[in-house]
Amino acid sequence: MNLLDDSIIPERAHGVKEEAREFAREHIEPNAHEYYQSGEYPWEILEAGQEAGLVAQDIPEEWGGRGLDLAQMLALTEEFYRADAGIALTLQLASFGCEMTYEYGSDEQCEEYVRPVAEGEQISGLAVSEPETGSDLAGMQTTAEKDGDEWVINGEKYWIGNGVEADWLTVYARTGDDDDNRYGNHSMFIVPTDAEGYEAEHIPEKIAMRASKQAHITFDDCRIPEENMIGYEGAGFMMLAEFFNHGRVIVSGHGLGLAAAAIEEAWEFTHEREEFGRTINQFQAVQHGLADMLTEFESARTLAWRACEKVENGNNAGYWAAMTKTKATETAVEVSEQGMQFHGGRSILEERRISRVYRDARIPVIYEGANEVQRNLIYRQA
Structure with a gap:
């Protein structure tokens, strides 16, 4: 079936x-189980994706990318995550920020900074979340203080891809x-x-998306030139709000x-067992x-593509972005759980794709703003 x-x-x-x-089909699916077991960073697949022009290609053509728009990126994302979420996340985080x-x-x-990422020579990341603060963007405590012609950053960041x-990294800090x-x-x-003053270590083994690496970062009087501020002082929240509409x-x-x-x-298992x-x-x-699974999936997908158009056109973007993120990620949890039930005892075998999908599906309901926060946004903007 071609869903x-x-x-x-x-x-x-x-x-x-x-x-x-x-x-x-060529690079992600055949290697998904191996990378899930090893928990290693899939450098070879990332390099293949860069060579194929499928990594960091939302970057505009003037800076070396293909300038893929939101619809093109959503179309690409569906295919990558169907093949394996952990490897797919690595490919998409290569240009995060x-x-x-x-x-x-x-x-x-x-x-x-941007051109080398578009050309596959570097990778980037985005540092927002902190050990004690996840979805409260206005509550982040990592600081950046001006000292002459430099900014001095102190604090911690957590769950930071790459x-x-x-x-x-693009770092969100209190000024x-x-x-x-x-x-x-x-x-x-x-x-x-x-x-100097930047230290990062991998967060210990995760139960899901193991081919993607997240880190705990410590900034200890980390000095950067004043010209490394993006935009203007105090604009960070506004930038992230717009960014997350597309990201969701x-x-x-x-x-x-x-x-x-x-x-x-x-579907395959129930027709064979x-x-x-x-x-x-x-x-x-x-x-x-199975009928319920298909109905929920088609509902979520229809909403996603409607939301994509709304966000691209700037039509109540926050409302539609929050709604589609909530619906699609929770649908993934529901149908993967039902899939586990249909597989019976075989569902808990590590070698089974359904067990990997089930674990991976638990993660997107949390990142990019937990779904409880998304419901707040939906209500406020309705």
């Missing part, structure tokens, strides 16, 4: 989707302390990972890819379960 068909997506995204599908620089930064910053592997303007107290900075549409693609993988596995002298898909209860 991720082209009929619902804009024609301009068809070519990229086909490229992503072929790449996933670049958006802030090419949208709000200077030409000099784009030339020095914190160890990246060449540079003000105005209680009357809590959304204007933070700024964005480019921080090379070889800067992409995360809905994470959920759709995982949900499609779970349904594929459940026999109980009481017949394949279990012949039982009405199983048929109803």
Whole structure:
């Protein structure tokens, strides 16, 4: 079955989707189980993705990328995450944070930092979350203080993709302390990972998305030049809010890819496994379960592509982004859990794809803003 068909997506995204599908079949699917078991960073697959022009290609053409738009990136994302979420996350995090620089930064910053990422010579990352603060962007405590012609950064960041592997990060830090303007107290900075005072270590073994690496970062009087601020002082929250609207549409693609993988596995298994002298898909209860899985998936996918159009057009973007992120990621959890149930005892075998999908599906409901926070956004902006 082809759940991720082209009929619902804009024609301009068809070519990229086909490229992503072929790449996933050749490079991601065959290696997914191996990298899940080893927990190693998939450098070879990342390099293949860079050579294929499928990594960091939302970066505009003027800075070395293909300038893929939101619809094209969503189409690509569906295919990558259907093949394996851990490897897919590594491929997408390779340019994480670049958006802030090419949208709000200077030409000099784009030339020095963004172009090497687009050309596959470097990888980046985005450092926002902290050990005690996840979804409260206005509550982040890592500070950046001006000292002459430098900024001095102190604090910690947690769950940071590529914190160890990246060449540079976009770092969200507190530069003000105005209680009357809590959304204007933070700024964005480019921080090379070889800067003195920057220390990062991998977070210990995870149960899911093991091919993607996250880090705990410590800034101890980490000094960077004043020109490494992106945009202007106090604009960090605004930048992130816009960035997350696009990001949450992409995360809905994470959920759709995982949900499609779970349904594929459940469909194949129920049509092959026999109980009481017949394949279990012949039982009405199983048929109803599969029907529910398909219905929820199609509902989530329709919403995702509607939200993609709304966000691209700037039409109540925060509302649609929060809604599609919530629906798609929770659909992935629901259908993967049902898939586990259909697999019975075999579902807990590590070698089974459904067990990997089930574990991976638990992660996107948390990142890019936990779904409880998304519901707050949906209500407030309705």
